[in-house]
Amino acid sequence: MHANTGPFIALRLIQRLVTGNPTPAYVQRVAQVFNNNGATPPVRGDLKAVVRAILTDTEARGAVKSDPSFGTLREPVLMITGLIRALSGVTDGSALGDRAANLNQRPYFSPTVFNYFQPDFTLPGTSVLAPEFTIYNSNSAVARTNLVYNLVYAGIAPDGNLDRATGTKLNTIQFEQYAADAAMLTDKVSEMLIGGPLPAAARTAVMTAVQAIALSATPTAQQKTDRARMAVYLVASSNHFQIQR
Amino acid sequence: MTTNRRQFLKRTGALTGAAMAGTFGRLGIESASAQTVTDYKALVCLFKFGGADSNNMIVPDTDYAQYGLIRTAASQVALTQAEILKFTAARQGGKSFGFHPSLALLKELYDLGKLAVVANAGTLLAPIDMAQYKAGTMRPPNLFSHSDQQMLWQGLLPGDIVRSGWGGRLADKLVAKNAGQKVPTMVSVSGTQIFNSGRNTVPFVVPTSGGVLLSGQGADAISTARYNALKTLLGTGGGNQLFDGASEILNDSLTSAEAANPYLTPTLPQIITDSFTINGTLVNTGLANQFKQIARLIEARAALGVKRQFFMVNIGGWDTHSNILTNQNNLFGQVGPAMRAFYNYTVNAGIANNVTTFTMSDFNRTFIGNQSLGTDHAYGGNYMVMGGAVKGGDMYGTYPTLVLKGPDDTGSNGAWLPTTGVDQIGGTLANWFGMPAADIDYAFPNLANWSAAQRNIGFV
Numbered sequence: 001m002h003a004n005t006g007p008f009i010a011l012r013l014i015q016r017l018v019t020g021n022p023t024p025a026y027v028q029r030v031a032q033v034f035n036n037n038g039a040t041p042p043v044r045g046d047l048k049a050v051v052r053a054i055l056t057d058t059e060a061r062g063a064v065k066s067d068p069s070f071g072t073l074r075e076p077v078l079m080i081t082g083l084i085r086a087l088s089g090v091t092d093g094s095a096l097g098d099r100a101a102n103l104n105q106r107p108y109f110s111p112t113v114f115n116y117f118q119p120d121f122t123l124p125g126t127s128v129l130a131p132e133f134t135i136y137n138s139n140s141a142v143a144r145t146n147l148v149y150n151l152v153y154a155g156i157a158p159d160g161n162l163d164r165a166t167g168t169k170l171n172t173i174q175f176e177q178y179a180a181d182a183a184m185l186t187d188k189v190s191e192m193l194i195g196g197p198l199p200a201a202a203r204t205a206v207m208t209a210v211q212a213i214a215l216s217a218t219p220t221a222q223q224k225t226d227r228a229r230m231a232v233y234l235v236a237s238s239n240h241f242q243i244q245r
Numbered sequence: 246m247t248t249n250r251r252q253f254l255k256r257t258g259a260l261t262g263a264a265m266a267g268t269f270g271r272l273g274i275e276s277a278s279a280q281t282v283t284d285y286k287a288l289v290c291l292f293k294f295g296g297a298d299s300n301n302m303i304v305p306d307t308d309y310a311q312y313g314l315i316r317t318a319a320s321q322v323a324l325t326q327a328e329i330l331k332f333t334a335a336r337q338g339g340k341s342f343g344f345h346p347s348l349a350l351l352k353e354l355y356d357l358g359k360l361a362v363v364a365n366a367g368t369l370l371a372p373i374d375m376a377q378y379k380a381g382t383m384r385p386p387n388l389f390s391h392s393d394q395q396m397l398w399q400g401l402l403p404g405d406i407v408r409s410g411w412g413g414r415l416a417d418k419l420v421a422k423n424a425g426q427k428v429p430t431m432v433s434v435s436g437t438q439i440f441n442s443g444r445n446t447v448p449f450v451v452p453t454s455g456g457v458l459l460s461g462q463g464a465d466a467i468s469t470a471r472y473n474a475l476k477t478l479l480g481t482g483g484g485n486q487l488f489d490g491a492s493e494i495l496n497d498s499l500t501s502a503e504a505a506n507p508y509l510t511p512t513l514p515q516i517i518t519d520s521f522t523i524n525g526t527l528v529n530t531g532l533a534n535q536f537k538q539i540a541r542l543i544e545a546r547a548a549l550g551v552k553r554q555f556f557m558v559n560i561g562g563w564d565t566h567s568n569i570l571t572n573q574n575n576l577f578g579q580v581g582p583a584m585r586a587f588y589n590y591t592v593n594a595g596i597a598n599n600v601t602t603f604t605m606s607d608f609n610r611t612f613i614g615n616q617s618l619g620t621d622h623a624y625g626g627n628y629m630v631m632g633g634a635v636k637g638g639d640m641y642g643t644y645p646t647l648v649l650k651g652p653d654d655t656g657s658n659g660a661w662l663p664t665t666g667v668d669q670i671g672g673t674l675a676n677w678f679g680m681p682a683a684d685i686d687y688a689f690p691n692l693a694n695w696s697a698a699q700r701n702i703g704f705v
């Protein structure tokens with residue numbers, strides 16, 4: 001029974017679930033729940049209570065989220081699965097491991113016993129903790145953007161060597177009804193991906209690119225698809241989605 | 246004064262997808278004090294991840310009996326006296342030693358004076374003797390731990406909350422010399438390692454083959470609009486540091502990629518094909534391919550506007566807790582040809598004197614073998630430095646006394662207390678690189694703990 005265990009676990013779980021940079025007070029509140037879950041009789045090490053404490057803490061919600069150091073880069077496996085879910089995608093799961101491997105996170109194949117990330121990795125030149133940046137570099141940053149592009153614009157074809165393979169397909173069709181209104185389209189996409197509107201400059205940038213795709217007097221199916229995909233690609237590849245806040 | 250991120254990203258947000266050659270946020274700022282250099286120099290770090298057993302890389306020949314007393318034939322971790330590739334070392338009193346049998350191609354360079362061995366080197370905060378080590382005085386933290394020692398070899402700043410590596414810190418200071426450069430000073434084929442990350446600069450990371458390519462790029466109006474929007478979005482973080490940190494990495498990457506990709510096509514320039522063909526076969530291991538990427542970029546140095554460059558490559562698999570003999574035959578069998586082919590390239594390109602390659606690893610391994618025919622985590626070990634400017638054909642530092650619980654053993658299994666520190670190796674290389682003393686202090690804060698004479702050990 002070591003006094004360090006609570007804070008150690010609290011920090012690691014907060015980093016995985018909420019933000020890389022919890023305040024010491026946040027860590028302590030969670031560590032206290034680890035030490036004593038408040039039940040009768042009290043239990044030490046109740047992880048269900050710990051996770052509840054992490055997610056319902058005031059620091060996981062509300063005003064503190066605007067702190068400049070709040071947030072966490074979505075790790076590849078969760079980014080991929082989250083994107084597929086958010087876009088009503090379907091997948092047989094094959095090839096996703098390879099895609100995540102391109103982003104330096106092959107599932108179950110962490111390079112060492114120390115898992116994929118260093119818990120105390122910092123943003124270059126700062127003391128801002130950002131464990132997920134351990135595997136985010138100039139090569140994997142481009143690979144991540146490319147993966148979003150490929151999932152949105154192409155999907156993954158079924159593997160001919162696999163029985164009953166169906167590949168991976170994201171859906172953008174649910175946004176096509178808004179294609180004629182770039183503002184509405186952008187807002188619907190951002191609502192689905194980040195739970196609300198983009199900040200003004202970002203919103204304008206997406207709208208401008210969407211509007212670069214001309215619409216006939218009666219928009220064709222292809223035009224609507226292209227506009228929907230443009231909006232989805234730009235929002236999903238942007239750090240508004242990639243950095244979870 | 247460096248431009249801060251916000252200013253930089255506002256600038257990039259205002260630009261279209263047109264090439265932004267040289268306009269990085271972290272570069273080109275110190276032009277007022279720029280010193281011009283006319284020549285080219287490159288340092289290449291080869292990191293052997295896992296803790297390479299270098300007791301079997303450099304084996305005593307004159308003193309083989311000492312080695313053979315513990316690493317016996319029966320131990321199955323021993324090299325025989327007959328198979329080691331023998332050389333003499335004037336600085337070790339003229340004693341003879343031998344390379345691992347798979348390193349013939351590097352032994353040739355030793356004989357030509359182009360490769361030096363640095364004996365019993367490791368992580369130190371200051372030169373300490375055994376009494377100080379045992380008392381815990383100035384002992385580096387978390388010895389024998391892979392992650393901590395890898396970080397210490399690369400960073401040399403234990404406990405520093407701002408993680409940076411000495412390669413990156415040297416790159417911080419090289420910005421001025423590389424005025425107008427189109428790719429960052431530090432290029433890694435090893436992913437982002439601490440070594441590559443400076444306080445103000447980040448590395449350009451390239452894959453093992455090919456370039457850094459963004460999908461959906463094109464000359465048509467829609468592709469252009471998409472690319473422009475992507476870049477604009479990078480600047481809309483509203484001050485969130487995670488957002489801006491990610492944006493900066495991607496934006497720097499896209500800008501570097503625009504410059505470097507033409508030189509990173511899968512087609513090999515003939516000079517590289519020729520250099521990497523040894524005994525009629527093109528060397529094609531993962532490590533060799535990393536070196537080929539470096540060679541491609543060195544070939545393009547004029548076009549990329551770099552005069553001083555750092556590169557990093559790596560080979561893993563050295564954590565030989567078991568079956569060390571088989572594993573090391575394989576590993577050294579990759580290191581020898583890859584390093585030699587790269588050296589051959591520098592000769593063919595007329596820049597052998599301008600490129601120095603050096604090896605690093607987490608630690609050496611225990612002198613005594615274990616039950617699995619391997620060896621375990623230890624401390625001071627032997628490393629190599631290769632290049633035309635190297636004062637090779639000799640062994641620098643002091644080869645340890647290979648006696649369990651002997652004068653160099655920090656414990657009882659043969660984990661040698663280093664007599665040369667990583668700071669000294671780095672300081673020597675930085676000197677060759679032409680870094681002024683103030684920049685060397687910036688990159689190696691602990692080097693001040695060594696006497697002036699010890700800060701450059703003279704192997705290059």
